[in-house]
Amino acid sequence: MNQGTKQRFEAWRTENGATLGTTSSIAEQRSKGLLDAEAEHLYTIEAYTWEEASAIHHLRMGFEPYKPQGCAKPCPKCMALLYPEGSGQCWRCGHVAHGG
Numbered sequence: 001m002n003q004g005t006k007q008r009f010e011a012w013r014t015e016n017g018a019t020l021g022t023t024s025s026i027a028e029q030r031s032k033g034l035l036d037a038e039a040e041h042l043y044t045i046e047a048y049t050w051e052e053a054s055a056i057h058h059l060r061m062g063f064e065p066y067k068p069q070g071c072a073k074p075c076p077k078c079m080a081l082l083y084p085e086g087s088g089q090c091w092r093c094g095h096v097a098h099g100g
C-alpha cells in the first residue's frame, strides 16, 4: 500500500483576509500577480490533505470550524475516509478520488 505524503500549505495574510494554498499554488498566484506584494506570510502547515490543512488554518485564524465539502466516503483503496467533493485526497494511502 502506498503511503500518503505530507504536503506543505502556506497561509498568507492579504488585504481581503487570509489565503491558504499549497506551496506550488501560492507560487503560481504570486507569479500571476494574484497575491498582493504586501501579503504577509503567516505560517506553513504540513498536512496529508487539503481538509486537514484547512482545519488547522481555521483553528489558527479563529474562524468557525472548517467544514469539508460533501460527505466523507471510504477510500476505494484503503477504506480511510476522504472527501470526494473536496480535495478527494486520502490521508492514509495518497489516493485521490474525484467527483462525488
Ligand SMILES: [Zn+2]
Pocket (backbone or CB within 6 Å): 075, 076, 077, 078, 079, 080, 090, 091, 092, 093, 094, 095
Ligand atoms: Zn486510501
